[in-house]
Amino acid sequence: MEQVLNHCIDNGLYLQMVNPASGSSKEKAVGYWPGAPQLDVKPTACEGLLVTFFNLVVGTINQACVMVSVRVWSTDSASCPLSGGNVMRKLDLSCWLTPGSKFDWRHLTTFAKVKNHIGKDNKRSSYIEMASKVSCLLYAQDGHHATPCLCILGSQIYLMVFDCGGSLSTCGYDINHNPHEFLHILISVMSTPHNILRFDTSVNWGKRSCEDGKVVDMKELKIEMDTSTCTIELKRLLFISDNLFGQGTMVWEGMMRARGTSGMQARKVAMKDSWIDPLRKYTEGKMLSILDVYKVEGIPTLVHEEQVKVPYPSVIEGLQLNSSTHFIQAYLAHYKTNPYYLRVLSHIVTHPVGDLITKFSCLGELLVAFLDYIVAHKNAVEITHVLHCNISPFNLLLASVTQRSDHLEFVQRMSSLSAADQTPLCTRIASVKQQGVLADWGYAVPMAEPTTITGSVTPTPPVEQPTQAESKSSNFVPIMPVNSKDMPTSLRLVSDLTKEDNIVLAMGLASVENDL
Secondary structure (H helix, E strand, O other), rough: EEEEEEHHHHHOOOEEEEEEEOOOOOOOEEEOOOOOOOOOOOOOOOOHHHHHHHHHHHHHHHOOOOOOOOOOOHHHHHHHOOEEEOOOOOOOOOOOOOOOOOOHHHEEEEEEEOOOOOOOOHHHHHHHHHHHHHHHHHHHOEEEOOEEEEEEEEOOOOOOOOEEOOOEEEOOOOOOOOOOHEEEEEEEEHOOOOOOOOOOOOOOEEEEEEOOOOOEEEEEEEEOOOOOOEEEEEEEEEEOOOOOOOOOOOEEEEEEEEEEEEEEEEEEEEEEEEEEEOOOOOOOHEEEHHHOOOOOOOEEEEEEEEEEEEEEOOOOOOOOOOOOHHHHHOOOOOOOOOOOOOOOOEEEEEEEEOOEHHHHHHHHHHHHHHHHHHHHHHHHHHHHHHOOOOOOOOEEEEEEEOOOOOOOHOOOOOOOOHHHHHHHHHHHHHHHOEEEEOOOOOOOOOOOOOOOOOOOOOOOOOOHHHHHHHHHHHHHEEEEOOOOOOOEEEEEEHOOOOOOOOOOOOOOOOOHHHHH
């Protein structure tokens, strides 16, 4: 960075003066950026000057040492809200993914908040405002898991990072008195590759030519299943969480293709991307595997579950590790910061694909769908001793089926209808072309074996199995050393996790029988 600053000095972008340090014979170098606007006074409009200054500095540096990519700042969003986010929010400064990007939240890299002076009230209000805008950005960009953004208060610049684990902020650096830190922040935001900006690199963005000659945007995800590689073309975004902190769940509808004996085989699937808690013994995929063993109807069928891998700087070329927030925690171990939520990024693929229950076509379809949900959860509790724990309208789906249950056994047990009336009712139920699917088993827990409800007998309350309760209380997670692929996993206390640990969870279909 010293060479970069010297290049700025040689080109007249930064003027350096030497003043004797107070009370010392040593000399202290100070200077200023003549092209920067006066940020510590009340300007009428400094955003335009600031954008020109940012682009000039990075453009000049790029001429001397070509960077991976150079993005540009603009002030267009200061007077007109961006499209694509369903919100009317303006941004002081906008940094775009590529030059000439559409005026849309989905094409935004980051943004900056500018205020003319620093103070506790300004810092607090700026943080709250930036957090709300980051929430809009991540809501508009599927496949994006974290956002760095700039806060400029007077002549002080702050780098803030928000993701599903929490938020971080540097201290304030004076743009003129701390030129090295200022250049670090500016160059990192404007030239950092997409994977460092926390775009999901396992999702490939590209173009595709249609039969009618049109070229459309396309997103693909490759997954490793057993010994074969499958490709999922992500067709439609079904759900994206609008919560800034949490699991950051995204769900797509896609077509999965795998090379089979008869060529390319395709089927419609749902691909769910979320940050899960590694302290939970049972992942969603594990729960779905248990439910599938007992053939519980009305539950998504697990196709595949995996932890998402990201590139990791190492002496081993091409090393990729499971994406986890504990790496950030490890780097911040020596600093007093608020704790990050420990999260691990996962992909889970299921079928069938359905729409929300709110899209029912008639009253009969709605009533039968709710009967499907009730029977599905009843069977999950009574047969597999699994409690869903998170039933909400967002988890009640309607899926098209060619064959479905008539719920004859349930109608016979619970209905007061005569046998003559039960048969036509079950026939009508079986003729419905939509089936209710109870989705999102990410919060499900195993129960103690329940007592069958008969008469006035009180059912046994759901209780976690001792093994899972102990796992949570001990706060241990399975890990493998970063630079080793062959060593067995071992347990590590969460507070002792370091950047040399790779969290490796038992996912999906692996060893389901051992957990029953």
